Amino acid sequence: xxxxxxxxxxxxxxxxxxxxxxxxxxxxxxxxxxxxxxxxxxxxxxxxxxxxxxxxxxxxxxxxxxxxxxxxxxxxxxxxxxxxxxxxxxxxxxxxxxxxxxxxxxxxxxxxxxxxxxxxxxxxxxxxxxxxxxxxxxxxxxxxxxxxxxxxxxxxxxxxxxxxxxxxxxxxxxxxxxxxxxxxxxxxxxxxxxxxxxxxxxxxxxxxxxxxxxxxxxxxxxxxxxxxxxxxxxxxx
Amino acid sequence: xxxxxxxxxxxxxxxxxxxxxxxxxxxxxxxxxxxxxxxxxxxxxxxxxxxxxxxxxxxxxxxxxxxxxxxxxxxxxxxxxxxxxxxxxxxxxxxxxxxxxxxxxxxxxxxxxxxxxxxxxxxxxxxxxxxxxxxxxxxxxxxxxxxxxxxxxxxxxxxxxxxxxxxxxxxxxxxxxxxxxxxxxxxxxxxxxxxxxxxxxxxxxxxxxxxxxxxxxxxxxxxxxxxxxxxxxxxxx
Amino acid sequence: xxxxxxxxxxxxxxxxxxxxxxxxxxxxxxxxxxxxxxxxxxxxxxxxxxxxxxxxxxxxxxxxxxxxxxxxxxxxxxxxxxxxxxxxxxxxxxxxxxxxxxxxxxxxxxxxxxxxxxxxxxxxxxxxxxxxxxxxxxxxxxxxxxxxxxxxxxxxxxxxxxxxxxxxxxxxxxxxxxxxxxxxxxxxxxxxxxxxxxxxxxxxxxxxxxxxxxxxxxxxxxxxxxxxxxxxxxxxx
Amino acid sequence: xxxxxxxxxxxxxxxxxxxxxxxxxxxxxxxxxxxxxxxxxxxxxxxxxxxxxxxxxxxxxxxxxxxxxxxxxxxxxxxxxxxxxxxxxxxxxxxxxxxxxxxxxxxxxxxxxxxxxxxxxxxxxxxxxxxxxxxxxxxxxxxxxxxxxxxxxxxxxxxxxxxxxxxxxxxxxxxxxxxxxxxxxxxxxxxxxxxxxxxxxxxxxxxxxxxxxxxxxxxxxxxxxxxxxxxxxxxxx
Numbered sequence: 001x002x003x004x005x006x007x008x009x010x011x012x013x014x015x016x017x018x019x020x021x022x023x024x025x026x027x028x029x030x031x032x033x034x035x036x037x038x039x040x041x042x043x044x045x046x047x048x049x050x051x052x053x054x055x056x057x058x059x060x061x062x063x064x065x066x067x068x069x070x071x072x073x074x075x076x077x078x079x080x081x082x083x084x085x086x087x088x089x090x091x092x093x094x095x096x097x098x099x100x101x102x103x104x105x106x107x108x109x110x111x112x113x114x115x116x117x118x119x120x121x122x123x124x125x126x127x128x129x130x131x132x133x134x135x136x137x138x139x140x141x142x143x144x145x146x147x148x149x150x151x152x153x154x155x156x157x158x159x160x161x162x163x164x165x166x167x168x169x170x171x172x173x174x175x176x177x178x179x180x181x182x183x184x185x186x187x188x189x190x191x192x193x194x195x196x197x198x199x200x201x202x203x204x205x206x207x208x209x210x211x212x213x214x215x216x217x218x219x220x221x222x223x224x225x226x227x228x229x230x231x232x233x234x235x236x237x
Numbered sequence: 238x239x240x241x242x243x244x245x246x247x248x249x250x251x252x253x254x255x256x257x258x259x260x261x262x263x264x265x266x267x268x269x270x271x272x273x274x275x276x277x278x279x280x281x282x283x284x285x286x287x288x289x290x291x292x293x294x295x296x297x298x299x300x301x302x303x304x305x306x307x308x309x310x311x312x313x314x315x316x317x318x319x320x321x322x323x324x325x326x327x328x329x330x331x332x333x334x335x336x337x338x339x340x341x342x343x344x345x346x347x348x349x350x351x352x353x354x355x356x357x358x359x360x361x362x363x364x365x366x367x368x369x370x371x372x373x374x375x376x377x378x379x380x381x382x383x384x385x386x387x388x389x390x391x392x393x394x395x396x397x398x399x400x401x402x403x404x405x406x407x408x409x410x411x412x413x414x415x416x417x418x419x420x421x422x423x424x425x426x427x428x429x430x431x432x433x434x435x436x437x438x439x440x441x442x443x444x445x446x447x448x449x450x451x452x453x454x455x456x457x458x459x460x461x462x463x464x465x466x467x468x469x470x471x472x473x474x
Numbered sequence: 475x476x477x478x479x480x481x482x483x484x485x486x487x488x489x490x491x492x493x494x495x496x497x498x499x500x501x502x503x504x505x506x507x508x509x510x511x512x513x514x515x516x517x518x519x520x521x522x523x524x525x526x527x528x529x530x531x532x533x534x535x536x537x538x539x540x541x542x543x544x545x546x547x548x549x550x551x552x553x554x555x556x557x558x559x560x561x562x563x564x565x566x567x568x569x570x571x572x573x574x575x576x577x578x579x580x581x582x583x584x585x586x587x588x589x590x591x592x593x594x595x596x597x598x599x600x601x602x603x604x605x606x607x608x609x610x611x612x613x614x615x616x617x618x619x620x621x622x623x624x625x626x627x628x629x630x631x632x633x634x635x636x637x638x639x640x641x642x643x644x645x646x647x648x649x650x651x652x653x654x655x656x657x658x659x660x661x662x663x664x665x666x667x668x669x670x671x672x673x674x675x676x677x678x679x680x681x682x683x684x685x686x687x688x689x690x691x692x693x694x695x696x697x698x699x700x701x702x703x704x705x706x707x708x709x710x711x
Numbered sequence: 712x713x714x715x716x717x718x719x720x721x722x723x724x725x726x727x728x729x730x731x732x733x734x735x736x737x738x739x740x741x742x743x744x745x746x747x748x749x750x751x752x753x754x755x756x757x758x759x760x761x762x763x764x765x766x767x768x769x770x771x772x773x774x775x776x777x778x779x780x781x782x783x784x785x786x787x788x789x790x791x792x793x794x795x796x797x798x799x800x801x802x803x804x805x806x807x808x809x810x811x812x813x814x815x816x817x818x819x820x821x822x823x824x825x826x827x828x829x830x831x832x833x834x835x836x837x838x839x840x841x842x843x844x845x846x847x848x849x850x851x852x853x854x855x856x857x858x859x860x861x862x863x864x865x866x867x868x869x870x871x872x873x874x875x876x877x878x879x880x881x882x883x884x885x886x887x888x889x890x891x892x893x894x895x896x897x898x899x900x901x902x903x904x905x906x907x908x909x910x911x912x913x914x915x916x917x918x919x920x921x922x923x924x925x926x927x928x929x930x931x932x933x934x935x936x937x938x939x940x941x942x943x944x945x946x947x948x
Contacts, residue, residue, distance in 0.1 A: 090825055090868075092607070103941070112823035113895050114801055118942040128391045128412050133566070133660045138695045142392065143410075154365045154404065155379065157801075157896055157939055162871060167391065167404065169412045172944075173380075175365050175404045184824050185868055186607045221612045228868055230814070231829040233883075327588055327631075329844070340704070349586035350658050351564055355705040370803070370897045375932045394564075394659055394702055396586075397636060409707075421587050422631055423844045458849045465631055467577070468592040470646075602865045602886050616866065617884075628839045628878065629853065641865065641878065643886045647854075649839050649878045 002041045002219050005063040006031050007054055009070040010047035012197045022200050027069050034208040041215060048073060055081045065094035065218045067211070069195070074104045082109050087227045090185030094218025096211065099195035102156075107191070110184050114157045117176070123151035124171040127178055127194065131165040135217045136179065136190065136210060144206045150196035152176045158191075166210075168193060179210070185228070188218045239278045239456050242300040243268050244291055246307040247284035249434045259437050264306050271445040278452060285310060292318045302331035302455045304448070306432070311341045319346050324464045327422030331455025333448065336387075336432035344428070347421050351394045354413070360388035361408040364415055364431065368402040372454045373416065373427065373447060381443045387433035389413045395428075403447075405430060416447070423459055427451045476515045476693050479537040480505050481528055483544040484521035486671045496674050501543050508682040515689060522547060529555045539568035539692045541685070543669070548578045556583050561701045564659030568692025570685065573669035576630075581665070584658050588631045591650070597625035598645040601652055601668065605639040609691045610653065610664065610684060618680045624670035626650045632665075640684075642667060653684070659702070662692040713752045713930050716774040717742050718765055720781040721758035723908045733911050738780050745919040752926060759784060766792045776805035776929045778922070780906070785815045793820050798938045801896030805929025807922065810861075810906035818902070821895050825868045828887070834862035835882040838889055838905065842876040846928045847890065847901065847921060855917045861907035863887045869902075877921075879904060890921070892928075896939070899929040 008028035012019045023030050028045040035041045046054030053076070060066070066085065070077070082105045089095050089110060097107050102115045127144040129137050153174030159182070166179030178193035192210065195201050202208065245265035249256045260267050265282040272278045283291030290313070297303070303322065307314070319342045326332050326347060334344050339352045364381040366374050390411030396419070403416030415430035429447065432438050439445065482502035486493045497504050502519040509515045520528030527550070534540070540559065544551070556579045563569050563584060571581050576589045601618040603611050627648030633656070640653030652667035666684065669675050676682070719739035723730045734741050739756040746752045757765030764787070771777070777796065781788070793816045800806050800821060808818050813826045836857040840848050864885030870893070877890030889904035903921065906912050913919065 110823045112821045114939055116939045116941045118944050120944040126410050126412075130391050130393075130412075130414070132392055133657055133662070133695065135695060151944070153944065154367050155369055156367075159870060159893070159895060160400075160873060163397075164401070167412045169406055169410060173363050173406060174944075175363075175367075175406045175412050177367070177404075182870070183607055184870060188607070221607065221609060228825055228827045230827045233829050233831040233862070233864065233885075347586045349560075349584045351702055353702045353704045355707050357707040369933065370894055370899070372932060388707070390707065396633060396656070396658060399634060411707075419633070420844055421633060425844070458846060459843065465588055465590045467590045470592050470594040470625070470627065470648075600884050600886075604865050604867075604886075604888070606866055628841050629843055630841075634874075637871075638875070641886045641888075643880055643884060647837050647880060649837075649841075649880045649886050651841070 002215060003062055003064045004035055004041055004043045004067060004215055005059060006043060006045045006067045007069070008045065008047050009073055010049065011072050019197050022198065027195070027197065027202060030202045031067060031211065035212060035215065038212060041212070048076070053077060053081055055084055057084060060084060060088040060093060063088070063093055064220060065096065065215050067096045067098065068101045068104065068106060069098045070104045071100035071197070074101070077105050082106055086110055089187035089189065090227050091225070092186035092220035092223035094187060094215070094220060095189045096214050096218060097189065097191045099193060102191060102193070110189065111159055111182060113159055117156045118153040118174065120151040120153075120172055123149060125149040125151070125178075125194065126169040127166050128169060129165065130167045131163050134163055134165050136165050136181070136213045138213050140209055140213070141206060144204070146194060146201060146204070148199040149194060149201065152178070152193050186220065186222055186224060190214045190218060239452060240299055240301045241272055241278055241280045241304060241452055242296060243280060243282045243304045244306070245282065245284050246310055247286065248309050256434050259435065264432070264434065264439060267439045268304060268448065272449060272452065275449060278449070285313070290314060290318055292321055294321060297321060297325040297330060300325070300330055301457060302333060302452050304333045304335065305338045305341065305343060306335045307341045308337035308434070311338070314342050319343055323347055326424035326426065327464050328462070329423035329457035329460040331424060331452070331457060332426045333451050333455060334426065334428045336430060339428060339430070347426065348396055348419060350396055354393045355390040355411065357388040357390075357409055360386060362386040362388070362415075362431065363406040364403050365406060366402065367404045368400050371400055371402050373402050373418070373450045375450050377446055377450070378443060381441070383431060383438060383441070385436040386431060386438065389415070389430050422465070423457065423461060425455045427455060476689060477536055477538045478509055478515055478517045478541060478689055479533060480517060480519045480541045481543070482519065482521050483547055484523065485546050493671050496672065501669070501671065501676060504676045505541060505685065509686060509689065512686060515686070522550070527551060527555055529558055531558065534558060534562040534567060537562070537567055538694060539570060539689050541570045541572065542575045542578065542580060543572045544578045545574035545671070548575070551579050556580055560584055563661035563663065564701050565699070566660035566694035566697035568661060568689070568694060569663045570688050570692060571663065571665045573667060576665060576667075584663065585633055585656060587633055591630045592627040592648065594625040594627075594646055597623060599623040599625070599668065600643040601640050602643060603639065604641045605637050608637055608639050610639050610655070610687045612687050614683055614687070615680060618678070620668055620675060620678070622673040623668060623675065626652070626667050660694065660696055660698060664688045664692060713926060714773055714775045715746055715752055715754045715778060715926055716770060717754060717756045717778045718780070719756065719758050720784055721760065722783050730908050733909065738906070738908065738913060741913045742778060742922065746923060746926065749923060752923070759787070764788060764792055766795055768795060771795060771799040771804060774799070774804055775931060776807060776926050778807045778809065779812045779815065779817060780809045781815045782811035782908070785812070788816050793817055797821055800898035800900065801938050802936070803897035803931035803934035805898060805926070805931060806900045807925050807929060808900065808902045810904060813902060813904070821900065822870055822893060824870055828867045829864040829885065831862040831864075831883055834860060836860040836862070836889075836905065837880040838877050839880060840876065841878045842874050845874055845876050847876050847892070847924045849924050851920055851924070852917060855915070857905055857912060857915070859910040860905060860912065863889070863904050897931065897933055897935060901925045901929060
């Protein structure tokens with residue numbers, strides 16, 4: 001059983017009528033719904049407006065893979081909560097950061113770069129698979145057509161990814177490393193660009209397939225009980 | 238002084254009037270011309286119709302960086318000549334493979350994959366820089382617009398590159414890892430997709446800048462006198 | 475069910491009394507035995523002295539993961555057989571190359587380098603895990619002590635591995651990238667240095683654990699029916 | 712001209728008679744001295760006891776490559792100073808972190824991992840070159856024998872390096888990725904393990920060669936005037 005926690009800011013879906021229509025149960029509700037159609041995955045959801053912004057040591061200790069969507073209010077996340085997520089990733093918890101979460105404090109802290117990019121409202125994206133042998137690409141088509149998406153373009157200031165699994169083509173003329181993996185400590189991280197809140201992208205079966213694959217891939221093989229410390233060796237090994 | 242040898246198949250430029258107009262001195266002539274405007278670079282050209290297909294042990298021993306363009310008749314290259322190029326790369330010679338040379342025996346042998354891709358006649362390419370900190374990207378714009386180019390599309394079956402410096406966007410809807418580096422032995426390899434023979438792409442100053450940068454980057458720091466062999470150690474180091 | 479084929483040269487175990495005592499059923503017999511204790515793995519063995527050197531199109535079509543041990547007579551493998559293995563790797567078959575098989579034609583062809591290294595008869599190796607988050611390292615100790623092993627030392631002339639999972643320390647003073655992964659086409663490759671034929675290394679439970687993990691990791695997620703070819707696109711995708 | 716700033720904590724050299732004898736002018740004084748024998752390198756030194764811990768916006772704006780040695784009091788570095796170094800690295804400044812500086816706030820922040828390792832007082836290290844084609848390895852021997860060094864051992868919790876140029880062998884039985892490169896934004900980072908303060912390691916010509924090579928390699932090719940921001944594109948590129 002893979003225990004997934006979806007953390008969603010849950011602001012836009014309540015503020016805008018149009019977005020509420022796309023995600024009546026919130027983006028987290030949509031993600032939980034399609035993930036739970038899998039017998040090996042159990043999901044719980046938390047949102048920014050909950051006590052302690054929805055996070056706690058207990059919650060993360062019981063989380064195998066954390067899915068994170070944030071945007072408008074991601075600067076509000078406390079340093080303590082950033083540290084909490086970071087330490088669980090170090091110890092093995094998987095992390096899937098979606099769309100505008102590239103610019104979350106959590107991702108900036110874990111990856112150590114500015115995470116800057118270019119962007120434009122409204123575009124068409126074609127998502128090409130550039131690592132078809134990767135577990136996250138299993139049973140995913142060579143190209144996925146997203147008729148409406150926000151454009152995210154290069155240069156995307158990230159450290160060199162372990163793998164670039166998807167590369168996005170945008171009708172307006174840009175490209176983007178739209179699906180990238182990273183490792184930090186014992187934790188696996190997948191950044192996935194699609195998912196602007198105004199468009200029903202997380203309702204697309206191909207996108208759901210990718211996120212489901214990513215959950216299985218990010219499941220920790222080993223989970224440390226605590227963040228590792230330096231080890232003083234006094235004899236010979 | 239960097240000693241560059243341009244090896245060009247030199248078939249299309251002689252067979253087709255339209256291509257001859259684009260490259261009256263051959264693709265090799267065009268490349269030699271812009272490289273030689275640099276005081277630290279000296280160029281010689283060889284072509285498929287020369288004795289031994291233009292290659293020899295002596296030539297490669299005196300070559301720091303080999304630039305290779307081939308297409309229609311690349312299957313004719315003898316195994317002995319493939320081995321010759323390969324061994325000099327192992328010993329440190331730089332190699333820049335252009336456009337359809339992805340499918341040359343030399344590149345297939347050095348990289349060990351099928352080098353397959355998708356392609357379409359005639360398209361517009363926008364070449365985005367995805368590693369602006371790399372020496373090959375020095376003083377190169379963030380995006381280069383190639384109004385006419387042959388489309389090369391993913392999935393491009395290559396080993397994971399050391400760096401993907403340029404990613405191509407094509408108007409027809411594809412993306413491509415258009416500028417990639419690899420290391421084999423002591424030799425540096427740059428594969429660069431632009432340069433279909435019907436369009437004046439090697440006349441573009443930005444493309445010339447990239448190839449010039451690549452020549453300087455591929456210059457060997459160390460050149461072995463022979464291909465390395467296994468070393469039997471009998472005592473303790 | 476994972477269908478494993480163990481290809482073993484099977485020369486030393488028949489020629490030398492001492493080696494026969496270590497591996498009375500051959501190295502392949504030992505590997506088959508411990509792998510088959512796993513319910514999800516089914517093994518068959520072939521050796522160099524069989525018809526067509528033990529290989530065939532049919533055999534490889536029914537093989538998910540090929541384990542390869544060769545040494546004294548690896549130069550005898552026909553080019554046709556090298557091509558056969560290579561094409562199945564391109565199409566997704568996993569490959570685990572053990573010890574002296576680094577220098578097999580199969581590995582040289584797939585990786586495209588000289589595969590040279592230094593070596594010394596008889597040494598002690600300590601195998602350190604340098605990627606403990608990797609599936610191949612699952613439930614493997616941080617350090618494995620191999621009291622007797624042949625030393626293999628750097629510089630090991632390989633392309634940059636996807637991951638260096640194990641790094642070997644040798645009492646005589648050398649280090650070696652002893653466990654490395656590569657991807658070629660859709661196929662996953664694991665090179666694993668331990669296993670000199672004179673010492674009972676494949677009888678060690680930790681080594682068996684690593685090879686078992688590698689079999690599961692190299693299992694293809696996708697298996698093409700044929701080697702990919704270039705795809706001519708005539709319309710727009 | 713490459714403008715190098717050596718930032719040294721400069722605590723041990725003043726506190727302990729034995730260490731002062733090894734580095735009478737401080738570790739920074741030793742590094743400055745050998746670097747300045749190169750005509751293309753100009754060095755200035757700063758230490759923790761200076762105003763604002765030796766750092767300022769002006770200083771870093773005039774620094775091409777920052778060399779950082781810290782240990783006992785690295786936790787005292789202010790968050791503001793960490794941010795200052797980090798932002799200049801993003802904009803292109805090179806960074807060479809030596810020995811115990813792996814555990815500095817600067818390195819933890821830039822790399823995003825715990826940077827933990829194992830260590831033991833007093834050992835012999837043999838430093839093997841595992842990327843002899845890299846500019847930092849130019850004219851460096853295949854193996855450097857450091858008769859006395861502090862042992863640093865794996866698992867070293869770092870993100871996957873761009874290149875592992877040196878791998879350390881320790882007489883007590885450990886291995887370590889002793890020379891690693893990373894890229895963050897436009898800045899190049901080299902972490903180099905040798906240099907425990909009690910032993911005259913920075914007096915060794917081979918070690919000096921490596922640090923000198925690293926300075927030239929880390930010299931920015933492009934230096935941004937400010938940390939990059941997200942770019943809102945309103946039309947089509």
